[in-house]
Amino acid sequence: MRFLMTVSASFLIIIQAMACQKSSFQRGEAVYAPPPRLQDPVETEPLPPPETTTLPTPGPTPPPLFQDCEKDPERQIVAELFPLPQDTNALPDFSQLKATKKLCIKQLDITNRDFKEGFPGVDDLIEWFGLDIRFKLNVPVQGEYEFSLNSDDGSRLYIDGKEIIENDFQHSQIRKSKQITLTPGLHEVRIPYFQGPRYSIALELQWKMPGESALTYIPSNLILRP
């Protein structure tokens, strides 16, 4: 019996060797097939769980510069919006034009930037527009105030109907300043402004209160609707 097992085992080895030899001959050429290498078992560390790809969460969208006045009673500065003809080079007489929309803004703190967002409820108006801006300024104390008006493109500052700063015409941002004496109480402020060709805009109104050395935006609690 044992002899039979040995014979059949040898027979199997011969058959396997022949099969191996047969597969090693291709297109009549001998191809060396290296014997399989025995390898020490390699200790493998468990694979870390696949990293889940998290998309960056977009930051909060900044509120639009101008908003419907009814939707935001905190915005006390009122601006009438006018589409202007292409190639407008200077502020028009807004009293001769019909406003498209009345909008509100909280602060004239529009630093130099690209303007692509347009206006709520107005289609495709990102260039060639004018804003006739008004508010009441509650002057706290009598004294010498410096006003500073930065704009891209043109703007002017009127207080109680009198022109204080002329910063008109098509241009990239230009800042102009002027000192005036103001009495305490309410004063009418008007700032006509226009944007020429897309995209760059700026509109900043700042002041220096009596005795102060730095320009600041006018505190919102001193600004009332016209």
Ligand SMILES: [Ca+2]
């Ligand atoms: Ca511009």
